[in-house]
Amino acid sequence: MTMKVISECFVRPQHEVEEAKRCYHLSPGDMFMLSIDPIQKGLLFSFEEWTDLNRPDIESLVKRLKRALSIALVEFYPLAGRFETIKYEDEHACSVYIDCCKGPGARLVHASYVDLTVSDILSSTDVHPAIRSFFDLGEKMVNYDGHTKALLSIQVTELLEGVFIGFTMNHSVVDGTLFIHFVSTLSEIYRSDLEGITEDLIRISRVPLYKMFAPDGYGPIFKVPYLEPEEFVIRYDPGLLRERIFHFSHESMARLKAKANGECGTQDISSFMALSGLEWKSIIQARSPEAHEKTACYLLLNARTRLDPPLSDDYLGNFLRAARVECNVDELLGRSLGRSARLSSPEVKKHTHETICQFIKWRCDHLFVMKPANSIVIGGLARFDMYGPEFGLGRAVAVRMGFANKDNGKVTANPGCEGRGSADLEICLRPPVMSTLEADEVFMDFAS
The missing domain is CATH 3.30.559.10 (Chloramphenicol acetyltransferase-like domain)
Known part of the structure; x- marks a missing residue:
């Protein structure tokens, strides 16, 4: 089985977002996730029941997904940024925030397996070994790597008789609840575009809210008692599973x-x-x-x-x-x-x-x-x-x-x-x- 990368690009919000110019500081719950892997979940779609006349064109799907992503990032603008660290050397401490304007944006990859079918994925007793390559091209990382890597990556992988859309989202920015919220919003925008609604008239039903929760006397900047990433970032190997x-x-x-x-x-x-x-x-x-x-x-x-x-x-x-x-x-x-x-x-x-x-x-x-x-x-x-x-x-x-x-x-x-x-x-x-x-x-x- 050989995967071929067809295209790769980065996507920023459709237009400038004033709120994105402010620092988005990570909470203690967000900071705790820096040594953990990102969230990776994806959807497998089968074209088995589609006719040749109405079978989805993957190249068109990717182009439409790119437009939908640029619109979604207007509301989910932190996902287009990168992490920055503030060091407090006198206190031997640091804090991490998102510079929402840093970097080229969210990553969008179009890849293809010419010899892998939907049935191969579904019939495998264990999780099929190719699945890992459906997310960010199989590149391993922890959330701390959001200093240099995209906080959001979407990969569209063509299969024989189907397609897989894989989402990789930094777990120091979102949890499972917001992950589903974002994917649902992206699909909602995609559907509106498919129905011919012009980009300036597309509206989403649930916008994300930005208000850090902190106990009285805490925040908005949370410092942890470490100065260098080597002190608290652990790249864990779970061994054979x-x-x-x-x-x-x-x-x-x-x-x-x-x-x-x-x-x-x-x-x-x-x-x-x-x-x-x-x-x-x-x-x-x-x-x-x-x-x-x-x-x-x-x-x-x-x-x-x-x-x-x-x-x-x-x-x-x-x-x-x-x-x-x-x-x-x-x-x-x-x-x-x-x-x-x-x-x-x-x-x-x-x-x-x-x-x-x-x-x-x-x-x-x-x-x-x-x-x-x-x-x-x-x-x-x-x-x-x-x-x-x-x-x-x-x-x-x-x-x-x-x-x-x-x-x-x-x-x-x-x-x-x-x-x-x-x-x-x-x-x-x-x-x-x-x-x-x-x-x-x-x-x-x-x-x-």
């Missing part, structure tokens, strides 16, 4: 929820809680750790709605918190599915406005905390409408992710293609552990 998509149908999710609630005699265990309990218990069991060892499950939460007053999902930035649930291995494996699922509820409820503010203050001095060995991290949400953006191509047939943020025990949830509450989980594990998980009859009774 298998990455596999497990599908949970609407019926399977309903059955899982009913089983968890039935075991506890309640109705308050959600589908997500039941699924999280199953993932945690099954993965730890597959690893076979010692019974007395500690194990933890980290659930990534959107903190916007937990603040007082709540913030809109339209606010730019990282509003992620991790609910950490911990117990002994034998305690977890000795519990039923329902009781494993309920372990997370008290920890999730602890994340109030007060505890979030306390965490932000603490985070200013503690950028990085390593997770224990017997843990899993569950990110993404099946409620994110990844299949909403269509770019004039109809509904996507799959969502896939690139190299970014893959680690042993990382689980990322996406909505299932069929909708109706179904879910797809991308699970990353050491190869022997993945094989053990695939042989787990309880887990595979719900997954396919």
Whole structure:
């Protein structure tokens, strides 16, 4: 399989944006992400049911996408800039901000695989190895590299009988909520252009909001107790992993929820809680750790709605918190599915406005905390409408992710293609552990 780069360009906002002339300072939540990989998610579209007469022309798609991107960047202008660092040598500290006018803009790549089909991607049990090259040409980076690399990159990759549109977005600028917001906005603009609406009349339904949240007495400039990037930027290698998509149908999710609630005699265990309990218990069991060892499950939460007053999902930035649930291995494996699922509820409820503010203050001095060995991290949400953006191509047939943020025990949830509450989980594990998980009859009774 050989990928060919057809074209590459950079795109700036359609017109000058006055607000873009101001510095956009990163919050503690944004700064925490500097050593982490960018967000990488993309949509796979099939042309199998299109006729030769109406089959999409990829070159035209790229040109229209470029126009839509220039319009979107008027509202999402930080994504066209680059990072800058301010050093405070007397304090041995630094802060990072976005110079929204620095650099050539967002990156747009048009590439092609002449010998790779949509069926190749869908039929692969593990995530197909070519997927990584669908994002930023497979170039590895961390968010700190936004000092010199684009904060937003879009790659359109032609396949036999289809196309993949991959989005790479700097995770120190946006979280998953804003990632979906941007992709949906871009598709909305694209659709308006496709319908013949002139550029000056195109309007978007949800504009991003710019207001940094900070506890009283903090901000707008956040300093961290490091002077040089080598002190806090870690380029982590997760080692050899298998990455596999497990599908949970609407019926399977309903059955899982009913089983968890039935075991506890309640109705308050959600589908997500039941699924999280199953993932945690099954993965730890597959690893076979010692019974007395500690194990933890980290659930990534959107903190916007937990603040007082709540913030809109339209606010730019990282509003992620991790609910950490911990117990002994034998305690977890000795519990039923329902009781494993309920372990997370008290920890999730602890994340109030007060505890979030306390965490932000603490985070200013503690950028990085390593997770224990017997843990899993569950990110993404099946409620994110990844299949909403269509770019004039109809509904996507799959969502896939690139190299970014893959680690042993990382689980990322996406909505299932069929909708109706179904879910797809991308699970990353050491190869022997993945094989053990695939042989787990309880887990595979719900997954396919």
